[in-house]
Amino acid sequence: MDKALLGSILKTVEKPSRYTGGELNMRVKELTAPDGKKLFRFALCFPDVYEIGMSHLGSRIVYNVLNEREDTYCERAFAPWFDMENAMRENDIPSYSLETLTPLGEFDIIGFSLLYEMCYTNILTLLDLAGIPLFSRDRGEEYPLIIAGGPCVCNPEPVADIMDALVFGDGEEVMNEFMDVYSACRAEKLTKRETLLRLAQIKGVYIPAFYSPEYDENGNFKELVKTEASAPDRIERRIVKDLDKAVYTGKLIVPYMSIVHDRVALEIFRGCTRGCRFCQAGFIYRPVREREMGTVIKQADDSLDCTGYDEISLFSLSSGDYSHIHELVPLILDRYEKDRVSVSLPSLRIDSFLKDDLEKIQKVRKTGLTFAPEAGTQRLRDVINKGVSEEDLLRSVHDAFVAGWHGVKLYFMIGLPTETDEDVLGIAELARKVSREFYSMPKELRGKGLRCTVSASTFVPKPFTPFQWEPQISTEEVLRRQALLRNALKGIRGVEFSCHYSETSRLEAAFARGDRRLNPVLVSAFKAGAKLDSWDEHFNKLAWEHAFVENGLTVEQFANRRIGIDEPLAWNRMDALVSPDYLVKEHEKAYEAVTTRDCRKGCNGCFGARCREICGKKDGAV
């Protein structure tokens, strides 16, 4: 890498510290071990810009897991912003790692974190800038192994032609197994194909090339035919049973520039017991596994010490559900009060967090409060199994107002299955009640003016949820319902509506549930200029439209089609552990508006016959 050239380019781009590396606690390793062996070089790529990628806890963990290995040096790479990409192309600078400024093409393995579908074109940008062919079939022995992990691996098909291998589930253990097998294959000088055959034997590893898709006469997905006898029938999601024993982030890298989550993130538990039916995370991270308070505190001590951060965030899908939350929060507040460390609790559920705790958080930091009722009427909340009643919500906002808050955000979704206009108008009704709650309080008890933001996103059906078969509503219908809501919210005191139609939610739906035919679509869109698609203001609508047309497909056929319950699903080879029957049953209950209890209160049998094995619960108990 020509450092002088890079230096002169960095003078011309926005936020150059995205591209320099060299941060505090960045891992530095000799490329050759004391015994003379070369280290395996692993480029962990987050296909979005630095400040987003560095905010991802899972990637931080994998970085540490790999670097704990003596035989591996894991470095980082992120997608360049538009200006940097242009400059790189003009000056023939390949995509490179931040640790040693090594071109990605020189790595042994390139691993991508797939957090959301709209990052897929950025994978192509990184590969293309490195001069690496996009499709796995075009890459010979001279190219790195291209792999991926992260929640999008639930349905790997839309990137199956690009990846050599994908890893499904928690990375802490499987990445070590992966490297062990890889290392053995290298020692035996195996070919890429032989290596993939071996890797396929690891539980949780998917080798797309060993399965070939077939489609029916209507152009719908039919099946993935195994082309390699030794490949597994199903790829089981990996779970780490004991988070207290699992490797965590180690010495956290401290970015120079401010990043999205610029604080110490402490994962207090993984998984969620609530079972909201639209929520993929709620199903694909089951079962719940908590960290002991002692582990959390130790990780807090270590992370604060080596970073100098002054904020901790207790991270999970639903912080209020942590068994010891009412002990942990005060404990942490007391422990670090003199050091002026503040604590934030994202993903707080309105029914699990009440007055006392509100006061405690407020003591330290008065950030905005968010509530996510998701739907406007009780009926629809029952359909989606969001176990939150209007009374819960109103009581919680009341408590928040008394505690001095006057800004609240209410999150909703538009287009949920069975939604009617009445449900949409229900959102406005709820907002009206929140406003009334505020203004009916005596002036001296509440803040000056209410700032209640209602935001409504578009429902996206996701694999491994009870709504995986549901269509997304059409663009016209989304716009109509948004207008309906906007109108109904007019004139409510202190309430603001924040919502914009985003073309990307339709694409997200297509890529969430799409099959392997989307690979060429993705490449066409990339070639037509699509990049950084999750940045709405830069979304290249034309490139995507062109890409679907060019490949004789439509977004609608993936995003807006109802899939029959008995139809084969494109992600059939993946086994997220939750049993397919359970999802069918949950789907039926949704249509009956029957709720399912939080499984902390009793097992619902989500893993079917495997409940005991996976979760320690009795077999299939309901």
Added chain:
Amino acid sequence: MRLAVKFKKGVPVRFVSHLDVQRLFHRAFRRAKLPLAYSQGFNPHPLVSFAAALSVGMTSDGEYLDVILTEGMTPEEFRSRLDPVLPEGVEIVSVMDLGESKKSLTSAMRTASYTANVLFDADVSQEAVSSAITGLLSGEIVVMKKTKGGIKPTDIRPMVIELDLVSLAERNAVFKLKGVLSAEGGLNPDMLLAELYKKLGVSGASEVNRDEIEMDIDSLLA
């Protein structure tokens, strides 16, 4: 107590913005567990201030900050705690006790000197460069400058104290620059160099180091 810290900003951190350098030090002070004093009010922040901002991309051998501590300690002790926790590229040069002084470091700044390594995109002769410098310094140097009232033509000649060619080999030139630097502002070396390139009819890429900020320390301690 109040301490002044002189530090180097090296190549590894030259693209770290001024705001981010401030945060970098806040975090380093916290890692070093130094007894920082905080401001009062709604959003307390550590009482640390920087003498001058350095342009993104520049390195420096002598930047200044001051910090207020709630407990007394010798400059040596302060330094020995801070040194080990600094990121690569940031180095303490010296630490000085400011006693009871309340005056800002900014008020003590007088001038700054720079070394610029320039790579021209075409051949130029020693004579051409020398006469361009003489020409440039002989009259007003009007540049478009961002001011509070928008982008305006401004004469930067009064800010320039020195501009010398140190060496020229092929297309590589080294210049020494010295300019005013005070609370009201200072010379932007790249702006001056850009005017020089114009005079020479070439373009150039520069790497600039701030060698020294001249401080009137006595004015602080007085």
